[in-house]
Amino acid sequence: MTLSDTTTQKTDTSRVQTPRLDRQLCFALYSASGLMTKLYRPLLAPLGLTYPQYLTMLALWEKAPRTVGELGDTLGLDPATLTPLLKRMEVGGLISRRRDPADERRVLVQPTAEGEALRAAAIGIQEALGCQLPLEPAELAGLRDTLNRLSSQLRAAEIEAVLAEPPDGNER
Amino acid sequence: MTLSDTTTQKTDTSRVQTPRLDRQLCFALYSASGLMTKLYRPLLAPLGLTYPQYLTMLALWEKAPRTVGELGDTLGLDPATLTPLLKRMEVGGLISRRRDPADERRVLVQPTAEGEALRAAAIGIQEALGCQLPLEPAELAGLRDTLNRLSSQLRAAEIEAVLAEPPDGNER
C-alpha cells in the first residue's frame, strides 16, 4: 500500500492500474456516436424526425415495403424498439403500417407520400454535414469501412458467445 | 414519372438517389457503438453494472471525488442523465454522493469500498474482450485515435453551429 514494494507489480491486486477511459475503443465509439447524434438533432428537428427515425427513413427510402423484422435486421434494432418508434412515425404521417394479407403475422411498413417528399431534404442534410466536417472524403470513407468491418466482427463475437454457452443442463 | 425522360437527371427532384444507409459514417458509428454495448452487457451484468455505469466507474477509478458536472464533461453526458444514473449506483452501493461543504451547489461523487473492489473484475473484462476481437492491437489503437480526432472535430462543429445562430433579435 505504501511506496516501498515497487520491485514487482505482478500479482499485486491492490494497486492494479485502472483501464483508462480515454484509451478504450468502446468509449471512443460511444462518444463519437453520441456527438454525431447531437449534431444531427437540430438539423432533423425541422423535418419532424429524430435520429433513429431518420435512419429508419433511409432504410425505407432504399427499399419498401419492409416488415418490422427486416427493418430491425437492417438497423440492428430490436422489434420491441421499433414498434413504438414506427407508431410515432405513423402518427406523424411519414409512414404507413399494415398487416401483410399473405401472412397476418407480418406488418408491412412503407413511406407515405409525405415521407417520400422528405428525401430531397435528407440529401440537403447530408451535404450540409459533409461541409461541417473538416475531413478528407477518403479518410471518412476509410473510417466508415473500418467501422463496418469491426461491426461484422462484433456480430460474429456475439454469436460466438451465445454458442459458447454450456449446452448441458446446469444453466440458471 | 415514367421510363421516358432519363436524358438529364440534374434537376429532377422526383428521382433523386437516396443516400444509402450503409454508406453513412453516422450509421457505421451508431451500429458499431450499439454492438459494442451489446457485447459488454452480459459481461457487466454479473457486476451489477450497465454499460454507462461502467464508463462512469472507469472515470471515477481514475479520479475521485468528482462533481456531477465534471463527470458529465468527461463522459459527454448531460447532468440530467447522470443524476438518476448516479442515484441508482448509490442505491447499488457502488458510489457515494454528498454535497460539497465548500459549495453546496456541487455534489461530490466517489466510489465506495465496494465500488473500488470492482476494479480488478473490470480489468478482467478488458482482457476477455481483447481476446474476443480478432483485431491487431495496432489497428485497434489507430481506430480509437481516429475516432477521438473525429470526436474533437464534432465538438468543434457543434460549438460552431451554436455560434452561427443569428445574433440579432428576430428569433421567436
Added chain:
DNA sequence: CACTAATTGTTTGTGCACAAATTAAATGGA
C-alpha cells in the same frame, strides 16, 4: 447590505433500447 445574475444540480416530459412475457398467426407432424 440588498439584489440581480450566474452556476449547479434536480425534476418533468418525451423518446430510444432491450429483456422477458404475451398474443396471434402460420407451420409441421401424428
Added chain:
DNA sequence: TCCATTTAATTTGTGCACAAACAATTAGTG
C-alpha cells in the same frame, strides 16, 4: 384433422439520453 411448435409483432418493465423548467446556492454589483 388436430395440436404442439415455431414465427412475428406487441406489451410491460427498467434504464439511458436530452430539452426545458425549476430550485438552491454562490458571485457580482450598486
